[in-house]
Amino acid sequence: KIVEKSLDLESIQSSRDEFQDQAVMNEQLLQASRHAEMEANRKIKQLQMQLEMQLNQCRDLETRLEQALTRWKTDKDLTVKETQRCAKLSNICSGLIEKNESLEMELRRYEFRLKQYDDLPLPDEIKMRLTDQQADLDHMRNDLSSLRQQKDSSDELNIRLQESNQELNKAVEELKSALIQSEQNLVDHVGQINKLTERVNELTDALAAKEDIAMSLTIEANRLAEAEKKSTQAIRTLQNEVARQTSLVAHLKRLQMAQSSAALAPVEEDVAITIEEDPPVISSSSSLASSHQESLSFRRLEDLLRVPDTTIKVQLEQTSASGGVAGLIDAMLDAENDERVQWRGARALRDLILKDDENKQRCCDPSKKVEELLLRSLTKFPLDSSVQGHVIRLLGALAFGNDLFRRKAGEKGAVTCLIDAMMNHPEDESVQLHVCTALTNLAHNSLENRSRFIEADGVNNFLKIMATFEDSAKFQRQASWAILTLAASDETSKAFAMNGGDSAVINAMLKHRDDSGVQQFGSWALCNMALSGEDMLRKIKKKGAVEVCKMALEVHGDNPEVVRQLKQALSIFSPGTGSSSDGPVLSLLNDTNNSNSKSQMKGTNNPSKGSPGNQRDLSTKSKGDPLGNTRATFQSLSLRRK
Numbered sequence: 001k002i003v004e005k006s007l008d009l010e011s012i013q014s015s016r017d018e019f020q021d022q023a024v025m026n027e028q029l030l031q032a033s034r035h036a037e038m039e040a041n042r043k044i045k046q047l048q049m050q051l052e053m054q055l056n057q058c059r060d061l062e063t064r065l066e067q068a069l070t071r072w073k074t075d076k077d078l079t080v081k082e083t084q085r086c087a088k089l090s091n092i093c094s095g096l097i098e099k100n101e102s103l104e105m106e107l108r109r110y111e112f113r114l115k116q117y118d119d120l121p122l123p124d125e126i127k128m129r130l131t132d133q134q135a136d137l138d139h140m141r142n143d144l145s146s147l148r149q150q151k152d153s154s155d156e157l158n159i160r161l162q163e164s165n166q167e168l169n170k171a172v173e174e175l176k177s178a179l180i181q182s183e184q185n186l187v188d189h190v191g192q193i194n195k196l197t198e199r200v201n202e203l204t205d206a207l208a209a210k211e212d213i214a215m216s217l218t219i220e221a222n223r224l225a226e227a228e229k230k231s232t233q234a235i236r237t238l239q240n241e242v243a244r245q246t247s248l249v250a251h252l253k254r255l256q257m258a259q260s261s262a263a264l265a266p267v268e269e270d271v272a273i274t275i276e277e278d279p280p281v282i283s284s285s286s287s288l289a290s291s292h293q294e295s296l297s298f299r300r301l302e303d304l305l306r307v308p309d310t311t312i313k314v315q316l317e318q319t320s321a322s323g324g325v326a327g328l329i330d331a332m333l334d335a336e337n338d339e340r341v342q343w344r345g346a347r348a349l350r351d352l353i354l355k356d357d358e359n360k361q362r363c364c365d366p367s368k369k370v371e372e373l374l375l376r377s378l379t380k381f382p383l384d385s386s387v388q389g390h391v392i393r394l395l396g397a398l399a400f401g402n403d404l405f406r407r408k409a410g411e412k413g414a415v416t417c418l419i420d421a422m423m424n425h426p427e428d429e430s431v432q433l434h435v436c437t438a439l440t441n442l443a444h445n446s447l448e449n450r451s452r453f454i455e456a457d458g459v460n461n462f463l464k465i466m467a468t469f470e471d472s473a474k475f476q477r478q479a480s481w482a483i484l485t486l487a488a489s490d491e492t493s494k495a496f497a498m499n500g501g502d503s504a505v506i507n508a509m510l511k512h513r514d515d516s517g518v519q520q521f522g523s524w525a526l527c528n529m530a531l532s533g534e535d536m537l538r539k540i541k542k543k544g545a546v547e548v549c550k551m552a553l554e555v556h557g558d559n560p561e562v563v564r565q566l567k568q569a570l571s572i573f574s575p576g577t578g579s580s581s582d583g584p585v586l587s588l589l590n591d592t593n594n595s596n597s598k599s600q601m602k603g604t605n606n607p608s609k610g611s612p613g614n615q616r617d618l619s620t621k622s623k624g625d626p627l628g629n630t631r632a633t634f635q636s637l638s639l640r641r642k
Contacts, residue, residue: 002238009231016224019217026214033207040200042382047196051189058182065175072168079161086154093151100144107137312340320348325362328352332373342377343390350394364398364405371398371409378417388421389431396438406442410449414442416456422465429475432465436478440485450492459495466504476508477517484525493532502529502540509548519552520562523569530572537573546573 110133319327328345335341353360363370374391381387395414399406418435425431439458442449453459462479469475483501487493496502509522526545530537549569556562 002235002242005231005235005238009228009235012224012228012231016221016228019221019224023214023217023221026210026217030207030210030214033203033210037200037203037207038383040196040203044193044196044200047189047193051186051193054182054186054189058179058186061175061179061182065172065179068168068171068175072172075161075164075168079165082157082161086158089151089154093147096144096147100140103137103140312338312344316341316344316348320352325349325352325359326368329363329368329370329373332377336373336376336380339381339384339387342381343384343386346374346377346387346390346394350390350397353394353397360398360402364402366404366408371395371405371412371414375409375412375414375417378421382420382424385425385428385431388425389428389434392418392421392431392434392438396434396441399438399441403445406444406446406449410442410446410452415439415449415452415458418442419453419456419458419461423461426465426468429469429472432469433475433478436475436482440478440482443482443486443488447489450486450489453486454492454495459492459499459501463500463504466508470507470511473512473515473518476512477515477521480505480508480518480521480525484521484528487525487528487532490532493529494536496525497529497532497536497539502526502543502545505529506543506545506548509552513551513555516556516559516562519556520565523549523552523566527569527572541573546570549573 316328316331319331323330328349332342332345349363353363362368374395377387377391395409395418399409418438421431422435439453443453462482466476466479469479483496483505487496487501505522505525508518512518526540526549530540530545549566553563553566553570556566
């Protein structure tokens with residue numbers, strides 16, 4: 001019976017192991033289903049954005065079509081009026097032609113009659129009358145020629161109007177065909193969205209089924225655990241019974257020996273008691289093993305999760321020491337589906353490029369296509385804050401002072417990925433700070449990236465995040481820096497001003513009056529938005545920009561750099577109050593011409609009009625910088641017109 005029970009216990013344990021393996025597999029399937037659901041949601045968002053873009057295009061086409069129809073109707077009315085006018089002129093011309101013909105016939109009659117009297121002497125009065133009639137006849141001929149010319153010009157005008165009418169009809173047909181095509185594309189996109197919705201519903205149903213299976217497996221595992229516990233108790237009972245029977249047999253043998261020898265030894269009872277005391281030791285060890293079995297299984301799971309991450313860390317450290325930049329890039333390429341390799345590799349690459357500029361040049365080599373690798377990581381793990389933070393941090397460091405990398409990263413969709421990261425992690429301040437730094441470095445000296453920022457609806461999303469972290473002086477400082485760089489062109493500055501960017505900057509300056517960085521960069525950003533047009537200047541002044549700058553001037557009067565920028569802002573909002581009569585642009589040009597080129601490459605704390613340049617990484621500190629982060633470099637000052 002003990003052997004049978006042991007065999008049953010082994011079979012129960014093997015079945016329990018099988019169920020545990022099945023549970024692990026089901027957990028993996030659940031994770032895969034969740035990832036698939038996240039991917040489907042992301043695709044749905046992308047398709048919705050595309051649908052909105054198509055709708056906007058359709059609205060634009062409809063507007064253009066309405067404008068073209070309006071122009072066509074106007075031209076048509078003008079054509080009708082000109083046609084009527086031409087008809088009137090034709091009638092007048094035909095009447096004049098008939099009159100001319102009758103006059104010519106009359107003239108010929110007069111000439112014929114006058115020829116009969118050529119040889120006769122005529123009185124002076126008749127000669128004067130004939131001369132007057134000849135003059136009248138010449139005048140009428142001139143009028144006739146002018147009327148013929150007017151008729152020819154009216155015919156030409158009529159021909160041109162007909163041609164323009166035909167061209168307008170062709171344009172209307174083309175617009176109608178484009179509208180039909182856009183409607184067809186819209187229907188196709190709606191169909192794709194419906195298919196994706198059905199797929200998401202199927203995945204949701206499959207996920208629910210997997211969860212039911214996992215729940216049933218958990219119940220079955222609990223039942224097996226109870227059965228195992230019962231079998232353990234039964235084995236312990238059998239062992240106790242066997243020990244008791246053995247002790248009884250030994251006691252009977254001793255009694256028989258005592259009867260034969262006629263003596264009873266007291267040691268026999270001790271032996272029996274000792275034999276009976278053995279089973280509890282066995283039972284206690286088996287219960288200890290069963291009680292710690294669940295904790296050991298959880299400990300093994302933790303070890304399985306902990307060991308690969310530690311191994312990855314050690315491997316990447318060895319790769320960084322031996323292979324350098326190339327080795328880390330190869331490691332990230334080989335394990336693109338492992339989020340731990342991606343964020344640890346990005347952090348190691350950033351450490352290398354900050355130590356040596358040659359490593360940065362190797363990393364920015366176009367043949368390695370690092371920007372594509374980083375953007376793939378951002379796209380594959382959109383909800384992993386570690387991947388998003390470290391990869392965006394590396395992206396901003398690589399874009400610092402490298403126009404080629406900025407252009408390539410922007411063409412591959414870096415700006416859109418940054419905005420997606422901003423919206424996927426709305427409450428993670430660390431990710432938001434890295435996004436601000438990367439946006440500043442990508443937008444510096446790049447009109448294309450600024451335009452891409454507007455096309456991706458970055459202005460509204462950026463201002464939403466500013467409102468979320470309105471109490472954080474550090475984030476408001478970095479956000480103001482990003483705005484003044486993005487607003488270094490008229491298109492983006494108008495977009496920020498029209499969507500409430502001026503109000504956000506003014507609120508930040510009011511809420512963080514003691515932070516010199518917020519005041520300096522905020523006033524600078526207001527200047528760039530105000531210089532996009534007179535209407536924007538008046539709008540920002542009405543919101544209290546002058547008063548805010550004056551209050552900041554009183555609080556930070558001992559900081560020369562903040563004072564300089566505030567005076568330049570006041571000279572724009574209120575001419576005559578600045579530091580020079582020529583305005584901030586002229587003073588900036590003089591300062592730039594007198595400065596040393598080496599100091600421009602290293603960085604300066606002189607804010608000026610336009611874009612301050614790149615941001616270094618947030619963790620990089622400067623000893624002489626009161627703001628706690630390295631100032632921007634003036635590698636290429638993007639001055640804007642006054």
